[in-house]
Amino acid sequence: MKPWHRLLLAACCLLAGAAQAITITDDRGRQLHFDEPPRRIVSLLPSLTESVCELQHCDRIVGVDRYSNWPASIQRLPQVGGGLDPNIEAVVALRPDVVLLSVSSRVSDRLEALGVKVAALEPKSHADVRRVLRVVGDLLAVPHAQGADRVWRVIDAAVQAAAQSLPARARGTRVYFEVSRGPYAAGASSFIGETLVRLGVRNVVPPELGPFPRLNPEFVLRARPDVIMVANRSMQPMVLYPGWQNMAAVKEGRMCEFGPEVSDVVVRPGPRMAEAARIMAGCLAKSFP
Structure with missing residues (x-):
């Protein structure tokens, strides 16, 4: 091989290597550098697990938190505990390129x-979901047009279609959405609250209370929502808070209780938000036929 051929080949190899190098910035503002897309991923947040899979790289996930359960193939993977406080030894034993x-x-x-690389990402709004999808796509070396932007277009179109499907009587109604017992509510500034706004209804929890505030049940009584949506992820029957049985929404059957599987869909800020919009629209349509 001639010397200039060797130089050309070396240059091509360097360019190919550089093209695989990746730098992302997580939600702590920290930059993470990778020589190549990570091949072994531990995901400790269900919405991030689902995002990796929706971007067609489920095969790179080698371990998850106990709450990551979709798609079904994820359920066969090792679980390393809770997302906030996982078993450190179990995580390290999986030899992840990134957590x-x-x-x-x-x-x-x-x-x-x-020595384990960590990417902290936490979507709380629609804009966050789109941004995090892009960051995960960058991490996986998936072009935006084929990955994150495609997924977001599906979500956006589904929310718009769900809004258009609502009967006129449902539009403008006042909604209370409980994400978990406490009660913890989905405020107007949360991704759930933004979906409700796009569906054409009003949230009784104002944005100044934050995305997911803990409320006194009396607050909901005084707010008198037209529709109540409750994510009940436990296997136990839901017990009404004191006084709730007197609310018109409860007495007139305008209350939708979502079981564990459906709750997982509606409370996760990720690729299944398209399905979540259809579920919430279905509750509103049933409440105001």
């Missing part, structure tokens, strides 16, 4: 001290 987790997780520093 995906929420900003509120308590193990980021400990994992990084052990």
Whole structure:
């Protein structure tokens, strides 16, 4: 081989290697550098697990938190505990190239001290969901047009279609959405609250209370919502808070209780938000036929 051929080949190899190098910035503002897309991923947040899979790279996930359960193939993977406080030894034993987790997780520093790369990503709004999809796509070296942007177009179109499907009587109604017992509510500034607005209804929990505030049940009584939606992820029958049996929404059957599987769909800010919009629209249509 002639010398200039060797130089050309070396240059091509360098360019190919550089093309695979990846840098992302997580929600802590920290930059993470990878020489190539990570091949072994531990995901400790269900919405991030679902995003990796929706971007067609489920095969790279080698371990998950106990709540990641979709798609079904994920259920065969090792579970390393809760997302906020996983078993550190179990995570490290999986030899991950990166661990995906929420900003509120308590193990980021400990994992990084052990030499494990951590990407903290936590979508709370529609804009966050689109941005996080792009960051995950960048991490996986999936072009935006083929990955994150495609997924977001599906979500956006589904929310718009769900809004158009609502009967006129349902539009403008006042909705209370409970994400978990407490009660913890989906405020107007949350991704659930933004979906409700796009569906053409009003949230009784104002944005100044934050995305997912804990409320006194009396607040809901005083708010007198027209429709109540409750995500009940437990296997136990839902018990009404004191006084709720007197609310018109309860007495007139304008209350939708979502079981564990449906709750997983509606409370996760990820690729299944398209299905979540259809579920919420279905509740509104049933409440105001």
